[in-house]
Amino acid sequence: MIKKTVSVIMVFLFVFSVQDTFAQSRKKKKADKNATTKVETKAPETKKEPKPYSKVIDTTAVTQNGLIIVHKIDNKYLFEIPDSIIGSEIMTITRYSKTPAGGGIFGGEEINRQVVRWEKGLNNNILLRSVTYVIMSTDESKPLAQAVKNSTSDPIIGNYDVLAYKKDASGKITGYVLDLSTAFDADVQTFSLDPIKKQLLNIQTFQKDKSFISKVSSFPLNTEIRSVKTFTTTPPKINTTPTPKIGVDLPSALDAGVVTLELNTSMILLPKVPMRKREFDARVGYFANQYGVFEEESQKSDTKVFAVRWRLEPKSPEDAQKQKNGELIEPLKPIVYYIDPATPDKWKKYIKEGIDDWQVAFEAAGWKNAIRGEYWPENDPTMSLEDARFSVLRYFAAEIQNAYGPNVHDPRSGEILESHIGWYHNIMSLLRNWYLIQTAAVDPAARAKKFDDKLMGELIRFVSSHEVGHTLGLRHNMGASSATPVEKLRDKEYQAKNGHTSSIMDYARFNYVAQPEDGVTDLFPRIGDYDKWAIKWGYSYFEDVNTEKEEKAKLNEMTKEAYKNNRLWFGTETSPYDPRYQTEDIGDNAMRASEYGIKNLKRILPNLLEWSSEKGESYSELDELYGALTGQFRRYMGHVTKNVGGIYDSPKTYDMTGNQFTVVPKSIQKDAVLFLNTQLFTTPKWLLDQNVLSKINPENGVEAIKAMQDATLSSLMAGDRMVRLLESSAASKENYSVDELITDLNKGIFSELKTSAAVDMYRRNIQKLYVDKLIELLKPGSTTVRSVPVGVSYGFTTRKVNLAQTDLPSIARGQLISLRNNLKVSSAKIADRMTKYHVLDLVARINEGLDPK
Known part of the structure; x- marks a missing residue:
């Protein structure tokens, strides 16, 4: 209404203004009717001709x-x-x-x-x-080039x-x-x-x-x-x-x-001769550039998509031969990142170490000393931090809790020319919160309001490596952590050798699965197997390859061989349906990993007051840490939820066996729903530590718990997830279906119906939420379903689905009728007064939903 009213006023003012101007124009014209019009002409400016060079650039220049x-x-x-x-x-x-x-x-x-x-x-x-x-x-010589x-x-x-x-x-x-x-x-x-x-x-x-x-x-x-x-x-x-x-x-x-x-x-x-393009491959996670290509002999236009990477070349043909024979060689021009002199001195060495950590990956591609961090030289007038010849990690005095790693590349070839990594001062606050909440159960060094310099330095080093990876052309590999079996995350020897994820480019922060009794001390991400393989794919120099087509064929053979090891797989950061490709998760089974994570959160929560305390300070630090802990718990719920209606997306080419898309097995999806019923829909009262809540919040957590449950239920019953479940169950009765999902949710959310036991406020809230969402499915409207197209670098295809024209309303109606009948039977046996009121209210809601007046 407000917007509409404003629009009407604006139109009125515009019309009034135009009419008023026109009226004044008419009056003026009438008054000047008998006047003689005098037209003033101005001579055109003469274009200044070039002067002799010595007259313009004189001896004072x-x-x-x-x-x-x-x-x-x-x-x-x-x-x-x-x-x-x-x-x-x-x-x-x-x-x-x-x-x-x-x-x-x-x-x-x-x-x-x-x-x-x-x-x-x-x-x-x-x-x-x-x-x-x-x-x-x-081909510029062909007629099509003119078109x-x-x-x-x-x-x-x-x-x-x-x-x-x-x-x-x-x-x-x-x-x-x-x-x-x-x-x-x-x-x-x-x-x-x-x-x-x-x-x-x-x-x-x-x-x-x-x-x-x-x-x-x-x-x-x-x-x-x-x-x-x-x-x-x-x-x-x-x-x-x-x-x-x-x-x-x-x-x-x-x-x-x-x-x-x-x-x-x-x-x-830009280089007079562009670097040879390396054709993009969806099986390896590189940023890409693209443009349309028209060839004289082709019957359709094509899209040239190519990876973004630095130019690494041997210094001489002799060096190229040495590399071909298996010897490491230095590149003609190494990759150098300078560290902003505005960076606090005590963190500079850790940032440099994070850069230098990539040397081991380049060795896998046949290079030594290919990358290094350098301190910015003092008093060198030929150098500027903004100069595009130099790659610099810039340090920002900002409250933002983040860092980022962009690159500038030649759009003709994908050659990276330079990069300015952005580093915000308050990234340290984020790192402290992450590390404390995820590892304090097993690492005593994490149990402090302020970390010692060595621990914070190692955290900075990890972020430095991750951001440098982006500037090398690497995208997030959100699937890397799924290659590690959950139980191996508790294996001290395995962790010391392999780490908890195969790529530092994943968002697998720290090992939250390891339990105190496991003795695991390797909790950080590191340059992993995938990172070494990805650098090998992007930066191997092929002396005997002369064309992009030959290079593509050679890389394809390398990639097919690499894909025999799932630690070398890439998982896109944009998949809306593959549960292996998620942020902030670790392990190959979200249910088991999250269960271990929750055990550690239960150990951490009672200690937050002690670990955040400082005399004379308010409880704001406790509030922040409690928010981080509940945020971690919500992430676990999200990791598990993505399994429901999930589709595995494993990029394939014609010369590989197997299908690219497969449905997440029914057993895993049922485990996911059971986990949610157990850990969230059954009230997680352990989160309601009143020793903490009474110091940071006037409320007691009832609404906070309901908000968590509401968010997860909304995600579980979202339209796109319903469409995937309907599609997959139509393909095979062995796949999980919408009807089975709702049946499993009923069993958990209404478990009290079997015994007619009293239902407390937390459970009454979740039951009301659930019934309301089921009623909404009677008139579900439309939803947008996103898919990642095969073989492309980024982006989605989308389609609209009218859910009212699917089986979804039919399933919801049948389930509501069944639930109403069970509630009626149970109501006669319920002794608790509030529970009886609640059940009668649910029956009334369902009646109104099924037969609105």
Whole structure:
């Protein structure tokens, strides 16, 4: 209603405004009817012709040679574009250098990246185009290539007059002097913030008089432009309606009415000959790039999908032969990550160790010293943290509990050019909570409000390795942890040798399964078997392979052999239905692993008060840890729930045996429902430790328990899960069905019906929730079912299913009638007053649901 009213008002104001303007226009026209109209003509501006080079770049110019030659004259920068890079493709990467506080943005973070190309204009000018890779032709000499060009016009983002031509002794033009201030001290989107980022920061109009280029540095393969940009901001409004607020009011903007940002744009020349692409394989978890391909002899267009990875090559043919013979060799150009000097000194060595830990994986691919961490050199004027030549782990003074590992790559080939890992200071808080809640039952070092430096350092090292893995091109492998049998998680020798997961790229944080009596001390993830295999797949150098097609065939044979070992399997992070591919889980059976995890939570909970205490402080730390513990418990419920209606998705190719998709066995799905009936729907009263709750919450936990049960029931009975159960049970009577699921839930949630025993408030709540959800299934509406397409890198296909036209309402009606009959029979035997009221209420709800008035 509010939105509609506002729309009507806006339309009224618009019409009124237009009419008023028109009326004024008519009045003015009438008054001037007899006046003589005088047309003033302005002579067109004469285009300034280029001047002699020495007149523009005089003896006062301070010149830097590099990719772009930069001349500073007084306080103005002029840019000389060498003729040799006209038509070449250049990657531009713009990052924040300095940011205002309070906006969730930090110096060092990437804002924008694009490929650009300089080209000659028609009249003493140079154009700058933005290049987008969507479709390409494979042979520029064929007629089809022209059709591709006709469909791929690149936008012009800059048009610059040539101030002077640089010529050699023979008179040949070798360079073009331009004034690019309109690109870098203005608001050109390629070198600034895009409209969405501006909306998120409530940024409005660019302030030219408060913006300028502050520094330019040029190097052989790149040029760095530092600029200061000032914008007005959206003034805050008094919000008298419940409409959502878009954007962040930056504190400095509230004080001054404007906001100033410092940005750095790197312009880096892309390789003249792109690296050979390595075709994407869904069986190995690499980030990918893609574009459409049109071939002259093909009968349809194709999509070229290729892995994102660094270029590692031997220094010489002799080295290549040594590697082929099994000897480790050093690459021509190793992968180097620098550590931000703003990083606290005591953590730098652990971050470096996390980087260096990947050396063992590269050795599996035939390289030694292929990757290393380095401390940022002091007082080196040739180096900048924003310089795209250098990969840097940037440390952010932020309350965010996270870290991330992006990369910048050549869109033509997937070659990674550099990476700036983002590291937020408060990641340590998250690590403390994770480790304490998951391992304090077995590791005494975890039983503290503040961890000692060695333990925190090792936690930092683990995160460093994980984020570096992403910058090497590796995606999350959420299936890696499912390769470890649950009982092996309690095996001290096995854990010492193999760790609890086969990949550090999984979200398998710490070993929460190990019990105090097991003696397991290896609780951290590490570079595992899958990581070594994935690096081997991505970074092996094949000296005797000449084409992408030959390379694909060789890699396919390697992959088929690797897939004989399930520790080398990849499990996509995007699967909505494979229970092996989940975050925060470990082991090959979620029910058994979660049962062990809950045993440890029961040991930890009574100690939270002691482990969080500090004299003179409030109970906020206890509140945070209790929230982390209940969050861990909810994760266990989610891990188990995904087995119900689950589908195993094991990527296959035509030359492999077996099906890609198989239904999770009925026995496992029934075990999952039994677990939920036992651990959640039967009230987990152990979570209601009043010694804790009475210090952090005025409530006693009744609603908190109900919320957990509600969330899991909603997930269990979600439309997409119902569709998968209906589909699989139609395929075979051996598969679990919707009717069996509801029958099993009835047995657990209404177990008191057998004995007509009293039902307490917690159980009454879950029974009401359950009946209401069953009634909702009588008119279930539509649902969206997502699937991961075979053989692709990312994304989903979706389809709408009208659940009212399935068996779901029929099953719900039959189950409700049966439940109503059982409730009626039980009600006659119930002695407890509240229980009788409750049962009669349920019968009334069911009656109304089945036959609404």
